[in-house]
Amino acid sequence: MATNKFIGYLESRKNLTGSACGLVGLALTFTGLAGAYWPVVVVGLYGAGALIAPPERPSLPDFPDPSAQLDELRVDFAKLRDYLNGIELPPAAAGRLTELTDLLTALLDPGWVAAVLAQDPEGVHALSRAVRQDIPEAVDTFVRTRWWTRLTPGTEPPERHLERQLTLLHEEADHLATTLHETEARRQESHTRYLEDRGRS
Structure with a gap:
């Protein structure tokens, strides 16, 4: 059950959006713009991305046609x-x-x-x-x-x-x-x- 939840989170919009923002943080790090606080920048951007991601939409019930x-x-x-x-x-x-x-x-x-x-x-x-x-x-x-x-x-x-x-x-x-x-x-x-x-x- 825990594994299913973990896999579900990996595929969720929150994780995908957070990961995309985290990659932006890494890009800033490699260009030198993040400075010595790059871990905080990367984690902060990931968290911000996860927060602004739209919520997951539950699947509709499968009613007979x-x-x-x-x-x-x-x-x-x-x-x-x-x-x-x-x-x-x-x-x-x-x-x-x-x-x-x-x-x-x-x-x-x-x-x-x-x-x-x-x-x-x-x-x-x-x-x-x-x-x-x-x-x-x-x-x-x-x-x-x-x-x-x-x-x-x-x-x-x-x-x-x-x-x-x-x-x-x-x-x-x-x-x-x-x-x-x-x-x-x-x-x-x-x-x-x-x-x-x-x-x-």
């Missing part, structure tokens, strides 16, 4: 679909869930849509939250509440809440799809304007 995040999300989405295949839902809720998962599948499929999505961190976060939290929680809560409803008939059917939740999640995913489409449309329009401006010039 958006495309890697989407790869992980696809794996989790496959797990979610396996889980959902084992759940029996009322027809209306099952239909809403199918619409939602079909839309998520289209957004997560590798290709140009995913490439556009990878440039939208908020969109990736929204999909991640839907796949890893919102959909599993909505379905699991329905399954547990449905069991209690059998013991207390006459209460509000839990499938109504599930249908509403799935509808809201579909609206969010649809809004994301619309946003990505608008991004591509703006890109196309920008390219048209660029070509028009280039033609006029």
